[in-house]
Amino acid sequence: SFSDxxxxxxxxxxEQHGIAMELKALGTELFREKExxxxxxxxxxxxxxxxxxxxxxxxxxxxxxxxxSVRSNLALCFQKLGQPEGTIxxxxxxxxxxxxxxxxxxxxxxxxxxxxxAFCEINEFEKCEKDIxxxxxxxxxxxxxxxxxxxxxxxxxxxxxxxxxxxRGLFRSS
Numbered sequence: 001s002f003s004d005x006x007x008x009x010x011x012x013x014x015e016q017h018g019i020a021m022e023l024k025a026l027g028t029e030l031f032r033e034k035e036x037x038x039x040x041x042x043x044x045x046x047x048x049x050x051x052x053x054x055x056x057x058x059x060x061x062x063x064x065x066x067x068x069s070v071r072s073n074l075a076l077c078f079q080k081l082g083q084p085e086g087t088i089x090x091x092x093x094x095x096x097x098x099x100x101x102x103x104x105x106x107x108x109x110x111x112x113x114x115x116x117x118a119f120c121e122i123n124e125f126e127k128c129e130k131d132i133x134x135x136x137x138x139x140x141x142x143x144x145x146x147x148x149x150x151x152x153x154x155x156x157x158x159x160x161x162x163x164x165x166x167x168r169g170l171f172r173s174s
Contacts, residue, residue, distance in 0.1 A: 084118035
């Protein structure tokens with residue numbers, strides 16, 4: 001139980017790591033129950049512990065993988081919550097963190113796809129297209145990426161049609 005423990009900064013790295021893994025497991029359980037906001041909170045707490053100096057000081061072989069997993073789960077929570085900015089933030093953290101760079105190709109595909117979805121949601125079409133292209137280079141037949149590519153093409157057409165209508169309205173003579 002979390003209430004029986006003292007301040008986390010006074011704990012050994014292995015104890016901190018254990019608590020982070022309990023929070024991650026709780027987040028996963030909440031995610032399965034479609035409690036995405038609560039799951040995101042638990043994953044966020046786990047991430048704070050995992051990236052803390054005290055926890056990193058305990059040399060743990062799979063530490064980077066666990067950080068990647070929690071960040072990926074957080075990105076998915078934000079996707080499920082319809083919060084593309086949160087998805088983008090956590091995906092970019094995953095893709096740019098030099099200490100724990102995503103070496104796992106399967107995870108890289110997931111992260112790039114999630115970021116592509118988020119870019120599509122906020123109409124960042126070029127960035128979305130670039131990420132979809134990266135996903136398809138790594139996994140040519142990725143159904144989700146191919147489906148998102150179709151959504152993107154449709155959104156671009158709609159956007160161009162809307163822009164064309166607005167421009168015609170601007171240049172009509174009174």
